[in-house]
Amino acid sequence: MAPNTSVEICYLCGKPIDSLRSGDHVPPKQLFAKEIRKSHSLDLLKIPTHSNCNRSYQLDEEYFIHTFVPFAMNTASGRALLNQIVSQYHNGRNVPLNQKVLKEFARKPSGLILPRNKVVKRFDGERVWRVVWKITRGLFFRDNNGRVLPENTPRLFKIIDIGEAPPPPEFQLLVNKEERGRYPGIFAYKSMTLEKMPNFHFWAMLFWDSVMVLIYFHDPACQCETCLAT
Numbered sequence: 001m002a003p004n005t006s007v008e009i010c011y012l013c014g015k016p017i018d019s020l021r022s023g024d025h026v027p028p029k030q031l032f033a034k035e036i037r038k039s040h041s042l043d044l045l046k047i048p049t050h051s052n053c054n055r056s057y058q059l060d061e062e063y064f065i066h067t068f069v070p071f072a073m074n075t076a077s078g079r080a081l082l083n084q085i086v087s088q089y090h091n092g093r094n095v096p097l098n099q100k101v102l103k104e105f106a107r108k109p110s111g112l113i114l115p116r117n118k119v120v121k122r123f124d125g126e127r128v129w130r131v132v133w134k135i136t137r138g139l140f141f142r143d144n145n146g147r148v149l150p151e152n153t154p155r156l157f158k159i160i161d162i163g164e165a166p167p168p169p170e171f172q173l174l175v176n177k178e179e180r181g182r183y184p185g186i187f188a189y190k191s192m193t194l195e196k197m198p199n200f201h202f203w204a205m206l207f208w209d210s211v212m213v214l215i216y217f218h219d220p221a222c223q224c225e226t227c228l229a230t
């Protein structure tokens with residue numbers, strides 16, 4: 001479907017925005033600690049969506065920051081957000097969510113800390129990847145002149161444990177690509193398509209300079225023989 005400039009399209013559901021409209025922050029505003037939002041006048045990217053489409057991600061976005069920010073204690077942006085979450089918890093906010101996340105830390109007889117001060121932690125992949133995919137789709141929409149990347153596009157995600165296992169070899173392809181993002185200390189991303197497979201996208205996102213995820217997908221508008229045959 002060709003992008004139509006006269007009608008606003010919701011990048012989440014692909015339908016015209018004819019009802020309640022909201023400005024969706026890409027990436028989610030919650031990645032930025034309130035303290036940082038107050039002390040700097042941030043110019044965050046906003047993309048219009050239906051209010052309902054946007055709202056359906058809110059709890060998963062909350063979960064995302066709660067489950068990953070403990071890995072960002074060594075950066076100022078991560079620490080500010082973690083402090084905020086901890087003080088909100090002490091004030092009775094998101095108590096069940098915080099308890100759920102605390103349980104995700106693996107229990108070891110000696111406590112939580114593993115060799116090299118690393119902690120093993122599980123996370124709910126379905127919720128985390130739903131958020132990562134939403135960010136991907138928002139940026140794709142912005143970078144491709146308002147073309148919707150369908151929710152059901154086949155994709156693959158990987159999480160990289162920075163400073164631990166080396167990233168997969170394909171990560172080298174991204175090293176020299178331009179880092180993008182208005183506030184790269186909080187959120188940065190790189191993207192590329194492969195020369196021999198121009199519709200295969202390979203992206204990396206970095207949260208709080210600490211948590212990295214890789215995203216792989218094939219552009220569904222691809223006209224290659226394989227795609228046309230399926």
Ligand SMILES: [Zn+2]
Pocket residue numbers: 010011012013014015049050053
């Ligand atoms: Zn929508």
Ligand SMILES: [Zn+2]
Pocket residue numbers: 199218222223224225226227228
């Ligand atoms: Zn193709």
